[in-house]
Amino acid sequence: MDIANFAEASATLGHYLIVSGLLFGIGLMAVLLRRNIIILFMGVEMMLNAANLSLVAFSRFHPVGGGPAVDSQVFLFFIITVAAAEVAIGLAIIVALYRAKQTMHVEDLDSLRF
Amino acid sequence: MNPILLEAVLVCYAFLLLLVEAFNSRMPRRYFGWAAVVGTTVVFFMTFFVDSSKMNPEAGYYGFYAADTLAILFKRFILLVSVCVLIMAIEFAPVLVRYLPVEKPDAGSGEMYSLVLFACAGMMWMASAQNFVMIFVSVELVTITFYVMVAMMRGNRASLEAGIKFLILGAIATSLNVYGIAWIFGTLGTTELPEIGAILQSIDSSLFPSLLFGFGLIFAGISFKVAAFPFQFWVPDVYQGAPTPVTAFLSVGSKASAFVVLMRVLESMLSNSELSSKILFMLSLVAGVTILMGNLSAIPQTNFKRLLAYSSIAHAGYLLMGAASIVSGNSGPAIAYYLMAYLISNMLAFGVLLVVGKSTGSDELVHFNGLGKKSPWLATALTLAVLSLAGLPFTVGFFGKFFIFSSALQAQQFILVGIGILGIGCGFYYYLKVIRAMFWLPASKEQSISSPIEISKPYAVMLILLSISLIIFGVYPEPIFNLIP
Numbered sequence: 001m002d003i004a005n006f007a008e009a010s011a012t013l014g015h016y017l018i019v020s021g022l023l024f025g026i027g028l029m030a031v032l033l034r035r036n037i038i039i040l041f042m043g044v045e046m047m048l049n050a051a052n053l054s055l056v057a058f059s060r061f062h063p064v065g066g067g068p069a070v071d072s073q074v075f076l077f078f079i080i081t082v083a084a085a086e087v088a089i090g091l092a093i094i095v096a097l098y099r100a101k102q103t104m105h106v107e108d109l110d111s112l113r114f
Numbered sequence: 115m116n117p118i119l120l121e122a123v124l125v126c127y128a129f130l131l132l133l134v135e136a137f138n139s140r141m142p143r144r145y146f147g148w149a150a151v152v153g154t155t156v157v158f159f160m161t162f163f164v165d166s167s168k169m170n171p172e173a174g175y176y177g178f179y180a181a182d183t184l185a186i187l188f189k190r191f192i193l194l195v196s197v198c199v200l201i202m203a204i205e206f207a208p209v210l211v212r213y214l215p216v217e218k219p220d221a222g223s224g225e226m227y228s229l230v231l232f233a234c235a236g237m238m239w240m241a242s243a244q245n246f247v248m249i250f251v252s253v254e255l256v257t258i259t260f261y262v263m264v265a266m267m268r269g270n271r272a273s274l275e276a277g278i279k280f281l282i283l284g285a286i287a288t289s290l291n292v293y294g295i296a297w298i299f300g301t302l303g304t305t306e307l308p309e310i311g312a313i314l315q316s317i318d319s320s321l322f323p324s325l326l327f328g329f330g331l332i333f334a335g336i337s338f339k340v341a342a343f344p345f346q347f348w349v350p351d352v353y354q355g356a357p358t359p360v361t362a363f364l365s366v367g368s369k370a371s372a373f374v375v376l377m378r379v380l381e382s383m384l385s386n387s388e389l390s391s392k393i394l395f396m397l398s399l400v401a402g403v404t405i406l407m408g409n410l411s412a413i414p415q416t417n418f419k420r421l422l423a424y425s426s427i428a429h430a431g432y433l434l435m436g437a438a439s440i441v442s443g444n445s446g447p448a449i450a451y452y453l454m455a456y457l458i459s460n461m462l463a464f465g466v467l468l469v470v471g472k473s474t475g476s477d478e479l480v481h482f483n484g485l486g487k488k489s490p491w492l493a494t495a496l497t498l499a500v501l502s503l504a505g506l507p508f509t510v511g512f513f514g515k516f517f518i519f520s521s522a523l524q525a526q527q528f529i530l531v532g533i534g535i536l537g538i539g540c541g542f543y544y545y546l547k548v549i550r551a552m553f554w555l556p557a558s559k560e561q562s563i564s565s566p567i568e569i570s571k572p573y574a575v576m577l578i579l580l581s582i583s584l585i586i587f588g589v590y591p592e593p594i595f596n597l598i599p
Contacts, residue, residue, distance in 0.1 A: 090285070112279075
């Protein structure tokens with residue numbers, strides 16, 4: 001039995017998409033409900049990884065010429081790279097904020113309002 | 115010349131500037147600014163020597179890149195914006211340096227110029243992107259560069275706060291965008307826009323829910339970039355907190371390049387009328403709400419930068435109105451013209467705001483009181499800018515609105531046109547508030563400027579050129595219109 005058939009027998013595309021949807025939802029809820037900036041950032045990373053999971057699942061279940069679709073796997077590496085760049089910049093800004101205000105909470109970001 | 119050289123040259127030059135800046139601490143930082151201006155201008159003139167055989171869609175680039183006339187036009191547009199932003203950044207450097215926690219007085223302001231170049235290259239790639247992968251990577255290049263630029267004034271709490279807000283909300287928009295692209299790939303098996311258009315022509319309507327879900331998420335990501343309704347709430351805070359040149363860049367460059375992406379994605383979907391009518395209905399809904407929201411919330415503002423932020427939301431609404439009437443066929447040129455008009459008038463407005471803010475230390479409207487007496491030329495320039503933003507005849511903004519509204523009428527978007535006219539009415543009120551402050555209200559002693567505002571010669575030349583083109587293209591719009599494909 002080759003690998004593609006094995007994957008299909010044990011878990012279907014739907015399973016992967018449900019897990020990825022759950023990850024996305026949990027990430028979104030974390031961003032909307034939590035108040036700590038680091039946690040918000042973790043939620044965003046989770047949403048990005050949900051997209052990665054569904055891309056890999058789509059690549060496996062929509063084979064091109066017998067093998068998995070490579071396009072989406074290449075895209076996935078771009079997403080990982082961009083997410084890493086985003087974290088590098090993001091954490092630097094969060095550290096700068098902590099130095100200036102000694103806080104990690106969104107409620108304390110209140111100097112901009114009319 | 116191969117069109118991909120344009121971005122390549124710009125990015126290499128930006129890296130060179132960054133390296134020289136890092137290893138040479140003695141040279142005054144503003145030299146790097148002027149070097150960046152020269153580099154951007156050279157690339158601008160290079161766009162006129164692009165090999166036309168490389169410009170047709172069949173030229174390839176593995177389906178990632180298109181150098182058609184639309185892309186070249188927007189590359190020129192973005193390069194012009196970058197030149198203006200760089201000149202503004204040089205003028206703004208003394209303020210920037212004041213908020214940097216560094217030992218040497220001049221250090222830390224030089225990176226800004228290379229960052230502007232990186233963002234410019236990212237926007238130029240966005241104008242050419244033909245593949246969702248390319249769209250994603252170039253959009254992220256722009257967004258991540260902007261995270262740094264918005265939070266550039268590290269010693270200023272407002273700037274840092276704006277940076278954090280932009281970071282979190284931008285990251286959410288990115289992940290929505292990526293998730294949408296993943297679903298489109300899963301449904302259609304490709305990320306190339308022309309191929310998507312071909313597949314959509316003969317697609318089974320049982321796939322519509324997942325397609326609508328995917329495209330909806332992608333449009334949510336784009337609407338963050340253009341500052342449209344569900345994702346417009348970051349705009350006022352970020353615009354107010356960011357350094358003024360960055361705000362100008364964000365409001366013109368970022369918006370324009372996002373609109374090119376939006377138009378390309380929409381065009382690929384037009385091949386399936388059932389799907390596109392659903393999406394266009396959604397877009398016109400978003401456009402209407404954006405126009406109302408931007409204009410109505412701008413009315414009570416007392417901070418000029420924040421007022422311009424809400425006005426930029428309103429302008430995004432008018433532009434989306436053009437995008438929603440894409441079936442009329444001439445909304446593409448109308449959007450391009452509107453963006454040109456917006457470039458000229460908004461750059462002029464931010465240009466005057468920058469020097470007034472620099473000399474008074476605040477962007478509040480009360481600091482514009484009596485500007486007409488103190489610096490009549492600056493006041494005249496700002497008057498022209500806000501009149502053009504409001505859409506008064508004989509300014510370039512009038513024709514922008516005129517073309518958008520006529521294409522919306524052709525697409526029979528009557529309700530949207532009604533909302534737009536209501537929005538223009540509100541617009542006149544809050545734009546004229548600025549003129550009232552400058553010419554009618556007396557300047558109180560502690561609030562206002564005591565002597566005329568001094569500006570450097572190149573900066574004055576930029577403001578004069580913008581003012582002249584604002585009037586010339588407002589009376590005689592053909593030269594710009596002939597450039598548009």
